[in-house]
Amino acid sequence: MLQRLRASRDRWLGLVLIAPTLLLLTALLLVPLILVVITSFGSRSPDGNVIYTFSFENYLRLVGITAEGFDPLYVEILWRSVWLAVQTTTLVIVIAFPLAYFVARAPARWRNLFLFLILVPLWTNFVIRIYAWIMILRNQGVLNSLLGWAASLVGLPFQPLDLYPSAGAVLVGMIYEFLPFMILPIYTSLEKIDDSLFEAAADLGANAVRTFLRVTLPLALPGIVAGTILVFIPVMGTFIVSDILGGRQVILVGNLIQRQFLDARDAAFGSAASIILMALTLVVTVFYTRRFGFGEEIVKA
Amino acid sequence: MPEFAVELRDVSKRFPAPSGEIVNAVRNVSLQIRDGEFFSMLGPSGCGKTTSLRMIAGFELPTEGDIFIHDKPMGQTAPYQRPVNTVFQNYALFPHMTIGENVGFGLEMKGVDKAQRLTRVRQALEMVRLPGYEARRPRQMSGGQQQRVALARALVNHPEVLLLDEPLGALDLKLRKEMQLELKRLQREVGITFIYVTHDQEEALTMSDRIAVMSGGRVLQVGPAFEIYERPNCRFVADFIGESNFLEGTVREVQQRTATVELAGGLLAYAESDLALTNGQAVTVTVRPEKIGLRPYEGAQNVYPGRVEDIVYIGTDTHYTVLLAGDQRLRVREQNEDPYSRPLASPGDAVTIYFDRAAARVLLD
Ligand SMILES: Nc1ncnc2c1ncn2[C@@H]1O[C@H](COP(=O)(O)OP(=O)(O)O)[C@@H](O)[C@H]1O
Ligand SMILES: [Mg+2]
Numbered sequence: 001m002l003q004r005l006r007a008s009r010d011r012w013l014g015l016v017l018i019a020p021t022l023l024l025l026t027a028l029l030l031v032p033l034i035l036v037v038i039t040s041f042g043s044r045s046p047d048g049n050v051i052y053t054f055s056f057e058n059y060l061r062l063v064g065i066t067a068e069g070f071d072p073l074y075v076e077i078l079w080r081s082v083w084l085a086v087q088t089t090t091l092v093i094v095i096a097f098p099l100a101y102f103v104a105r106a107p108a109r110w111r112n113l114f115l116f117l118i119l120v121p122l123w124t125n126f127v128i129r130i131y132a133w134i135m136i137l138r139n140q141g142v143l144n145s146l147l148g149w150a151a152s153l154v155g156l157p158f159q160p161l162d163l164y165p166s167a168g169a170v171l172v173g174m175i176y177e178f179l180p181f182m183i184l185p186i187y188t189s190l191e192k193i194d195d196s197l198f199e200a201a202a203d204l205g206a207n208a209v210r211t212f213l214r215v216t217l218p219l220a221l222p223g224i225v226a227g228t229i230l231v232f233i234p235v236m237g238t239f240i241v242s243d244i245l246g247g248r249q250v251i252l253v254g255n256l257i258q259r260q261f262l263d264a265r266d267a268a269f270g271s272a273a274s275i276i277l278m279a280l281t282l283v284v285t286v287f288y289t290r291r292f293g294f295g296e297e298i299v300k301a
Numbered sequence: 302m303p304e305f306a307v308e309l310r311d312v313s314k315r316f317p318a319p320s321g322e323i324v325n326a327v328r329n330v331s332l333q334i335r336d337g338e339f340f341s342m343l344g345p346s347g348c349g350k351t352t353s354l355r356m357i358a359g360f361e362l363p364t365e366g367d368i369f370i371h372d373k374p375m376g377q378t379a380p381y382q383r384p385v386n387t388v389f390q391n392y393a394l395f396p397h398m399t400i401g402e403n404v405g406f407g408l409e410m411k412g413v414d415k416a417q418r419l420t421r422v423r424q425a426l427e428m429v430r431l432p433g434y435e436a437r438r439p440r441q442m443s444g445g446q447q448q449r450v451a452l453a454r455a456l457v458n459h460p461e462v463l464l465l466d467e468p469l470g471a472l473d474l475k476l477r478k479e480m481q482l483e484l485k486r487l488q489r490e491v492g493i494t495f496i497y498v499t500h501d502q503e504e505a506l507t508m509s510d511r512i513a514v515m516s517g518g519r520v521l522q523v524g525p526a527f528e529i530y531e532r533p534n535c536r537f538v539a540d541f542i543g544e545s546n547f548l549e550g551t552v553r554e555v556q557q558r559t560a561t562v563e564l565a566g567g568l569l570a571y572a573e574s575d576l577a578l579t580n581g582q583a584v585t586v587t588v589r590p591e592k593i594g595l596r597p598y599e600g601a602q603n604v605y606p607g608r609v610e611d612i613v614y615i616g617t618d619t620h621y622t623v624l625l626a627g628d629q630r631l632r633v634r635e636q637n638e639d640p641y642s643r644p645l646a647s648p649g650d651a652v653t654i655y656f657d658r659a660a661a662r663v664l665l666d
Contacts, residue, residue, distance in 0.1 A: 196393035199360055202380040203387045204458065205410035214406075218397045 040271035048265035058272035074256070074273075081252040082280065084167075085235040088174040089182075092231050093224060095175065096182035100223070101216075103183075104190035115187070118180050126177065130244045133173050137164035137245070165247030173241040178234065182227035189223030190216070225292050229285060236281050253277045303372040306462050306494035307334040307357055312366030314352050326352040328518040329366070334462075334496060336371075339488050341497045341505040344515030345541070350498040353515075354464050357496065359383045371461055381410070385462040386455035390470055392447045394439040400426070400450050401435030407458040425457035426450075428487065445476045452487070462494045469504065481507050502542045506530065514538050536666050539587045546590060546631045547664075552582045560663050562586050566627020571602040572661035585664040590634040592660035595621065595645045601655035607631070609646045619644055623654055 040059070042052045060066070062074045103114040121129060136142045144160040151158035163169055193216070201211040239254030253273060260270030314327040327349040334340045342350045355361045357368060359380035368375045370384060386407065394403050404422045413421070426432055429449035439447055448468060455463055468484075469477045485508050488495045499505050505512050506526040513523045514537075522534045533539035536547060548570060550562040560574045562584060570586045578584065594601075610630070611622040619642070621633040633654055635645055646652050 194391070194393065196389050196391055197395060199358075199380070200387070200389060200393040200395070201406070202360075203358060203385075204407035204454070205381045206406075207379075207381055210410060215395060 036271045036274055039268055040275050042268040042271075044266040044268055050267050058269045059276070061269070062272055062276055077251055077256055078253055078276065078280065080250070081236055081254070081277075082284070084171065084174065084252065085232050087171060088178065088235045089228055089232045091171075091175050092179055092182045093227070096179055096186055096227065097220070097224075100183045100186035100190055100220075104187050104193075111191075115184075118183055122180060127240060127244070129177065130173050130241055133169065133176065133245055134164055137169050137172070139164075165245060165249060167246065167250050169245040170242045170250045173245045174235050174238070177238075177241060178231040181230040181234075182224075185226040185230065186220055186223035189220045193219050221292065225289070228288065232284065232288075233281050237277060253280075304335065305333045305369070306336045306338065306371060307496065308332070308369040308372075309353070309357075310367045310369070312353070312356065312363045312368060314349070314356060314361060315364045325518050327356070327363075330515075330518075330520050331366075332513060332520060332523065334494060335511075337492050337494055339485065339495045339497065339508055339510045341499060341509040341512045342515055343499055343502060343505040343512050343542075346500055348515040349518040350500075350515055351466055354387075354466050354496065354498050357462070358385055358387050358464055384460055385464055386458050386460040388451050388455050388463065388465045388468045390466045390468065392439075392451040394447055394450055394454070396439055398439075399435060400431070400437045400439065400442070403439065403450060404435075404454045404457055406454065411458070421457055422453075425453040428456065428490070429453045430483075444471055445480065448472065448480065452484075456487070456491060456493070459491075460493060462496060465495060465497045467499055468497075469499075477504075484508060506542070514541065516541070532662065533587065533664070536585060536587070536664055539662075539664065544590055544632065545587045546593075548586045548588075548629055548631075550584060550586060552578045552580055552584055552663075554580065559658055560584075562663065564627060565629055566625065568605055568626055568629075570661060571658040572663050573659050574663040576663055576665065578663065585666065586661050587664055588631075588656055588661045590620065590632040591618075593631060593633040593654050593656045595633060595635055595652050595654060597653065598655055600657070602658040603656045603661060604653060606651065606653050609648050609650045609652055612644055612646075612648055614642070614644070621646065621652075623652060625654075 038052065039050055041054050041056070042050045043055060043057065045051045061071075062078075064070050064072050064075045099118070103111055103118070106114060134141070138144075139160045139162070141164070143163065148158045148160065197215055197219070198211055201215045206214060237254050239252060239258045242250045242252045242255055243258075253276070257270050257273045257277065260266045260273060264270075309330050309332040312327060312330045313325070316324040316326055318324045330349075330353060342353060344350055352361060356363050357370075357375075359375065359378060359382075362377060375383065394400075395406070398406070401419075401422050404425055405418045408418045408421060422435065423432070426434055429452050431446060431449050431453070434442070434446075434450075439450065442450065448471075451468070465484075469480050472480060481504060484495075484497075497505070497508065506529075509526060511523060511525050512529050513520045514529060515521065516537050522529060522538045524532075529538060530542055533542065533545070539545040539547070548562075548564050550564040550570060552560055553563045553569070554561040555574075555578050558573055558575060560572050560576075560578055562570045562572060564570055564586070572586050588603075605625050607623040607625045609621055610624050613620040614637075616637070618634050618636055621635065621644075623631050623633055625631060631654065
């Protein structure tokens with residue numbers, strides 16, 4: 001009886017303790033989400049307000065079904081966004097892994113310095129860092145100047161490369177922005193691996209390559225999975241990088257949504273695009289974590 | 302077949318310490334470990350046991366000297382190319398693999414085909430008494446079980462030499478005793494040379510064919526348990542293994558393997574010795590507490606009067622601290638043969654102690 005009482009009291013205490021979080025999540029996440037869903041079924045009034053109806057028209061338009069037949073415009077934007085996120089994430093993994101490995105295997109007293117150096121760029125504003133890339137990539141930018149100088153040294157004719165604005169510039173910007181978010185989780189996984197595991201692998205006849213493939217990589221997987229989630233999702237939604245480095249050429253879902261809300265003043269269509277983006281992200285993430293797990297089962301005991 | 306499984310010739314290892322000075326972890330160690338032997342390296346923490354073992358495994362390279370495995374010089378040979386396997390102190394099982402995958406890892410690296418691998422993994426797990434555990438994960442197993450898996454993972458490869466670094470250190474006492482016997486049984490069964498590192502003298506005495514006692518990076522004495530215990534060659538060995546009394550004195554006479562040593566207070570000790578001693582040389586006489594008696598017996602050459610200072614009852618035995626002339630103290634151990642375990646003397650009693658000259662040994666340090 002007493003135990004029952006205590007158990008029920010504990011349950012109440014638990015509820016009270018999580019109540020602030022629950023309220024905050026409801027107010028800041030759940031309610032806005034519901035509003036967006038409701039809005040997405042509405043339509044735009046001539047003066048730019050939302051008319052609340054229940055129509056699938058916005059969604060149909062997004063997947064290309066219009067009264068005039070198939071229009072691939074928005075499907076292409078969605079596809080471009082997914083593809084860019086996949087490219088960015090893949091390249092970020094490829095670049096981040098060696099860096100994280102290097103830091104994790106460095107002498108302990110150097111590690112904090114390296115981590116600090118990785119994080120330093122984050123102190124500068126996101127937008128400013130992207131503008132810096134314009135300075136590097138534009139026609140009279142740092143890169144072209146350097147190339148021109150190198151060409152003049154060997155006496156070759158030089159035409160400045162059209163690096164900015166372009167889809168490539170957007171990719172470079174994305175990789176640059178999100179690299180630290182991949183390095184840190186991979187570093188955390190690698191740093192946790194006990195040295196004796198590498199020795200055990202060597203002891204059992206594995207050379208460096210096989211040790212890497214059979215021990216290092218699988219044990220770093222939780223970090224790669226975590227990093228992928230941290231990179232893939234924001235890349236899918238970001239519009240600043242493509243806005244600044246892509247000129248008007250590279251339009252992603254993020255740009256689409258932003259323009260619907262600010263330029264076109266079609267909040268209903270923008271909401272539908274947001275929901276599609278969310279669904280897309282969710283599908284990719286679920287598919288991915290089903291395949292690789294969140295990595296928690298291989299985190300060392 | 303070469304006579305020695307492993308040979309260390311004048312091996313030294315120096316590490317640069319972070320402070321900038323140099324740590325002499327191993328100093329001029331020479332060892333010859335016989336084929337099929339259970340060989341232990343025994344010594345206190347920091348004496349260089351692990352470093353020696355890691356040099357045999359190839360994780361460290363000697364600063365000086367050479368290591369041979371079955372007469373083949375190891376030189377710079379990488380660990381994965383050496384015919385040895387290691388059982389690590391923390392087991393070092395791969396957490397992301399099943400027990401079966403862990404045990405089969407070495408065979409997989411050697412390119413043994415899957416069917417044969419599974420059979421050998423099964424046999425290895427049976428050998429360490431973990432049949433049918435293939436599908437488990439390391440973290441689902443107890444420390445003792447992980448220990449056995451680590452053993453199976455090494456033995457399944459039929460290494461020429463198995464290296465074990467304090468493999469039982471993390472287990473509780475009862476399990477440790479069990480595993481000691483188990484290890485000994487396994488070693489007899491597979492006939493592989495075991496090199497076993499431990500700081501636990503009892504463990505070394507129980508299991509080993511031969512023991513190397515180490516201190517400060519050096520090997521002080523090598524021999525079977527009996528020899529190490531009965532005929533220690535220096536104070537450190539006599540003190541580290543079992544318990545010993547030390548009496549300092551001066552050699553007065555040497556006659557047919559018997560040395561007469563004058564102790565403090567004018568006492569004369571008679572001790573057997575093969576050492577080349579000269580009259581007047583300063584030496585130490587050592588004698589084990591259990592070889593000293595409080596009961597008179599025929600033919601005891603060393604007979605001294607003394608006074609009991611202290612008595613400690615420890616169940617099977619009673620320990621007496623006896624004060625001799627010249628302010629020398631001896632620990633005496635008597636078995637409690639009396640049905641009531643009545644002590645042979647009380648503190649303050651005058652007693653006479655007896656021991657044989659063969660029980661006493663002369664040490665030069
Ligand atoms: N990698 C290393 N770097 C510096 N010093 C080391 C290193 N490995 C061992 N030592 C030092 O060498 C000595 C012997 O160590 P070790 O072989 O581990 O002893 P044991 O196994 O007998 O306890 C110790 O003083 C230890 O601090
Ligand atoms: Mg050690």
